[in-house]
Amino acid sequence: MRSKTDQKNVIVDGSRIVIEAMARAGADSFIGYPITPANLLYQYAGQRFPLMLPAPDEITTLQWMSGLSACGRIPVTATSFPGFALMIESINMAFMMELPMVIILVQRLGPATGTATCGAQGDIALLKGMISGGHQLPVLCPSDFNDCWNLSARAVSLSAQLRTPVVFLTSKEEMMTRKSFDLVTLDDIKPLKRSFYGGDKPYMPYEPGENLVPEFLPVTSDRWQVRLNASTHNRKGILQHSGEEALANTRRLEEKPLRNLPDYTIFDLDEQKGAETLIVSYGISAAAARDAVAVIRESGKKISILIPKTILPVPDTCYNIIDSYKKVIVAEENINGQYAKVMFGERLPDRIRTVGETGRMIGRDAIIKEEAAL
Amino acid sequence: MSNILKTPVLPYCKGCGHDLIAKNTARALEDMGLKPLDVIVVTDIGCHGIIDGCLNTHTVHGLHGRSVALGAGIAFGLENPEKKIIVFIGDGGSTIGLQHILEAARLNLDMTVVVHNNMLYGMTGGQTSGLTPCGFRTSTSVSGNPWSGYDLCALAHTSGAAYASRIAGIGDISSSLGEAFAVKGFSLIEVIEICPGYGVKFNPGRKLSEIIESSGKLPGKWENRREQFGGVHGSKSGSLFEDLDIINSEFKSSLEKPLSLIISGSAGEGVQLAAALLSAAVVRSGLHVTQKGSYPVTVGVGFSTAELIISPFQIGYHGIDIPDVVVVTSGDGLAHCRSRIEKMAGGILFIDSSLQAPGTGADVRSYDFRSIGARAACLYALFRFADSTGYISKETLYRVISDGGLADKIPVKRISELIDG
Ligand SMILES: Cc1ncc(C[n+]2csc(CCOP(=O)(O)OP(=O)(O)O)c2C)c(N)n1
Ligand SMILES: [Mg+2]
Secondary structure, three states: OOOHHHOOEEEEEHHHHHHHHHHHHOOOEEEEOOOOOOHHHHHHHHHHOOEEEEOOOHHHHHHHHHHHHHOOOOEEEEEOHHHHHHHHHHHHHHHHHOOOEEEEEEEEEOOOOOEEEEEOOOOHHHHHHOOOOOOOOOEEOOOOHHHHHHHHHHHHHHHHHHOOEEEEEEEHHHHHOEEEEEHHHOOOOOOOOOOOOOOOOOOOOOOOOHHHOOOOOOOOOOOOOOEEEOOOEOOOOOEOOOOHHHHHHHHHHHHHHHHOHHHHOOEEEEOOOOOOEEEEEOHHHHHHHHHHHHHHHHOOOOOEEEEEOEEEOOOHHHHHHHHOOOEEEEEEOOOOOHHHHHHHOOOOOOOEEEEEOOOOOOOHHHHHHHHHOO | OOOOEOOOOOOOOOOOHHHHHHHHHHHHHHHOOOOHHHEEEEEOOOHHHHHHHHEOOEEEEOOOOOHHHHHHHHHHHOOOOOOEEEEEEEHHHHHHOHHHHHHHHHHOOOEEEEEEEOOEEOOOOOEEOOOOOOOOOEOOEOOOOOOOOOOHHHHHHHHOOOEEEEEEOOOOOHHHHHHHHOOOOEEEEEEEOOOOOHHHHHOOOOOHHHHHHHHOOOOEEEEOOOOOOOOOOOOOOOOHHHHOOOOOOOOOOOOOOOEEEEEEEEOOOOHHHHHHHHHHHHHHOOOEEEEEEEOOOOOOOOEEEEEEEEEOOOOOOOOOOOOOEEEEOOHHHHHHHHHHHHHOOOOEEEEEOOOOOOOOOOEEEEEOHHHHOHHHHHHHHHHHHHHHHOOOOHHHHHHHHHHOOOOOOOOHHHHHHHHHO
């Protein structure tokens, strides 16, 4: 433990940590449209980002971000389901054009406008299915303030590294609750160094490069023509109906986030030798799960806990860990076991149990109770 | 062979105005001395949008209706203002994405929007659009459109576009296009054409000039004298952490295990501020704290509640099921946490004396918190909490208030008189 004199204790909310981390990591533009519970992020971004623009709606938000990204910038926005819903076609566009950007999704209680000031973890199924064709963009999900810091930076670098939009998934209580926190526990963040195409042959915007990621060149290049295309296209970026080259490109979009997944598989695993039960939880519910594990262990029982932070695509490593346990309890703040079903299908196997809640956070005791009932 | 165009053979039906616009755009840009890579063409979805494969410029082919916003994003991101941004969009795209046009005009972004107004949705089968003139027949209004179309130029003009013009897509239109391209700021040029597929088929014998005449939306030019948007590329001040107070733990607390506290009152009565001050006092006392706010969506009416966990240890889960201590200063506040008070088997309830305490296992302490004014009631209650539990000293609370520059805004003296007699 650090001595008291080395500490830098503050009272801070998660929004401030996320925006500071993204700015340090090299995100340089923020487009905002107000929505609770993402407003703090918007406010802080206005104080911190080199470029901050207020958009007239969330479709515009995503389109402006795409234009900025096409110019070589890394834009960020923050929203909640109602705004996110408006963005989906444009996120598909950015996915297809392969434009780096980060979308912070702060979950609140739905359906529709639901309750703006009430948290939730209800949008996982949506994130699983939001790209037409069933392709997957990376979704990172922090479980505490240190994650808010490290994962924010990783979301920025990952978006550039994979040339893709990345969703940073949080919820109201993670972004708005104020907590005492020691800033000294935050690691250094190195700003992203981006390299653009520097070859001496004409640029091919969708030529698969290393790990299937095409090199990037801003649409402002004086040297080579740049083509970006959200319709089915060949390696040059020219529209094609369904020719072989174009479909190969679409297949590459499926493969790209998966092939690179080992590189951004992030989770916490705390295993106890001999434990037969594993608790899996993420985001806002992770803290209650950790507390529950502490209590269960104190009672003399053995138990392990997995906190996935790369939520989608589901990393193989997480499946392997889960598969090595007889009983699994997935705790998440919805009443339909969304993440459990993303992982194991609509009809959950017997050994997969869920603890859910709606309109309030899952408490520690609900998880303890489920474990006791196994 | 043309420099901007890769090929003179364009993928359009014979007689389509889109072909005319593309060729005249190329001519106008070449006349301006622009090289292909000086130009970024953003195309919409529709027949006009399939041009990008034929261009030697940079090309960006996005979604239906969104090309103006996409082009606007590029305008914001341009570091070389010598680049020319041109957006090709149809009449259909112009209405589904109307907001984007108005916004780019309002901000006067440096770009030109070329509206290919063939008076219907061409690519999808000739349906009526928001720019179809009254009486014009389409595949979805075979007896003629009963409404007249938007005046797109007027909309762009009143939104602040530096330049808006409407022309008929007949003959050499390169100088009209060139005039729009040369504008510094937002320019929109609407070119009216007749779709050789559907327009001619459903309106046999009608001439473009006559259609324009009878639509009432005549060719013209509308200008606003204003500076183009100059960009907002300044860099901001340092870290967001600089605004945070570093709190040293200079006081001691006797608290040995976590304590959960709910402060519940009315919006606009300083509940969240009182909670923030208590939180700061808690950290000054060497403890950890979490402060979760709960309030309805409307600002300034209804309940306002803060839930605090105060602990000598790191805090994980920060929700509160059944609280150890509840502070209630108003009827709204009581209503919001009544059920949790009823579930308390012990602990303390501090409640304003105007309110009837619900049945509870908590030790009920009733005081006239509101007597010192609604906005200070919560803080007064927190001093009572400090005084009777001793977990946080009253001195620490005083210090937090005075260091926060709030000493003259909060009746601290009156509070201490009330408590210490
Ligand atoms: C969101 C969305 N809605 C509908 C469509 C289908 N769509 C494709 S092209 C088009 C019409 C284009 O008409 P217009 O913009 O006038 O261009 P034109 O084909 O006449 O040149 C429509 C409605 C789409 N691509 N996206
Ligand atoms: Mg049309």
